[in-house]
């Protein structure tokens with residue numbers, strides 16, 4: 220009888236608890252796939268007394284995850300604590316240094332320390348597997364590592380954060396507030412321990428950094444990513460977008476350009492008719508543009524205990540089977556240092572919502588600044604202000620009113636310069652809202 224793979228799980232929260240439950244019910248299948256039984260022998264979390272919905276007495280308990288790693292009977296450590304430093308980093312570093320396999324869902328850790336940890340895993344000849352770190356239950360890492368050697372990838376983009384997509388979907392469809400939606404996402408186990416990582420775009424950036432490395436064969440470079448989150452998106456933007464035929468999504472985009480690899484995360488207006496606009500709720504989607512396969516899109520649940528645990532368990536089965544590929548698809552020494560494409564050179568359409576003072580000459584002033592920056596306007600939409608509707612028939616009150624511009628393709632640098640000048644001209648009453656448009 221083959222010796223079982225003995226697992227120690229550090230972290231028994233949303234994902235850790237689901238991993239134990241899935242391993243309980245799928246044990247025979249996992250053993251078949253891995254070629255040997257898989258046995259959870261030890262667990263660690265902060266609070267031993269917490270009810271986790273299953274019997275803990277069958278496992279050896281450790282208050283300290285590093286002590287769990289050092290336990291002699293643990294062959295493979297499953298790190299589900301979270302965070303790029305502290306307990307998670309020490310757990311993974313120690314495990315790899317001791318020549319133990321690691322499975323993790325921790326994108327923050329990989330985005331920051333991925334190269335160092337991958338090198339350690341290579342040197343020790345053990346696995347560092349992280350399918351669950353990107354896009355929850357979607358097997359995107361496997362696809363990038365195993366399925367596309369006949370392709371050169373030119374672009375990869377997607378909805379990589381379930382919490383943000385859930386929030387934007389419910390705000391748009393149900394008219395709920397940002398705070399209500401975020402609270403529900405937390406209750407459902409979608410959000411990070413600190414949800415700022417979700418809503419300010421950092422979680423998407425961590426995932427994008429991992430995917431960019433796998434797709435382009437480059438070193439993980441999270442610091443190169445331009446990041447904007449969704450916390451400034453208002454119900455007015457969602458309804459304006461809808462009126463103009465768009466939906467707003469938080470996208471992560473990595474693209475090979477003439478000046479290098481562009482990596483960006485920001486709210487994006489996508490045509491309502493596009494495939495990505497149909498992806499709602501906690502669902503994620505990743506599209507890969509490559510020369511041979513052309514376009515490949517994977518869609519599935521992006522967060523939540525079971526969906527994420529599904530990916531963790533797939534990695535555990537791979538470890539059991541003895542499969543130990545280089546973590547980033549090729550050895551660390553063969554990853555290239557990517558040239559960073561500056562965001563200022565990004566080119567595309569833009570939605571610009573200005574809260575202007577309602578009076579003669581304001582629209583002309585805005586149009587002049589756009590023309591000076593060589594920006595061509597595709598459409599303009601202004602709503603009559605409440606004041607104009609009742610007491611200002613000549614439109615001279617200066618009351619705040621929304622003026623929305625949709626531009627043809629322009630550079631980021633030109634848009635920023637025009638908007639700065641419009642602000643300096645005193646034409647607007649509030650900071651402008653600028654959202655990039657992605658049409659295909």
Ligand code: NAP
Pocket residue numbers: 229230231232233234235263264265266267269282283284298299300301302306324325326327351352355408409410411412521522523524527
């Ligand atoms: P979580 O619910 O907050 O669970 C974290 C677990 O780690 C808890 O059991 C906690 O113990 C334990 N823990 C925290 N600090 C510890 C320490 N210093 N020592 C020992 N144990 C400690 O988090 P989660 O949602 O399961 O996420 C876990 C990881 O998966 C994170 O890296 C996250 O980014 C990633 N991930 C999550 C999802 C998702 O949908 N939730 C999806 C993909 C990836 P107590 O329970 O005793 O407090």
Ligand code: HSE
Pocket residue numbers: 352353354355379380381382383409410411417422521522523
């Ligand atoms: N907080 C993350 C999300 C979990 O909402 O997508 C999945 O990585």
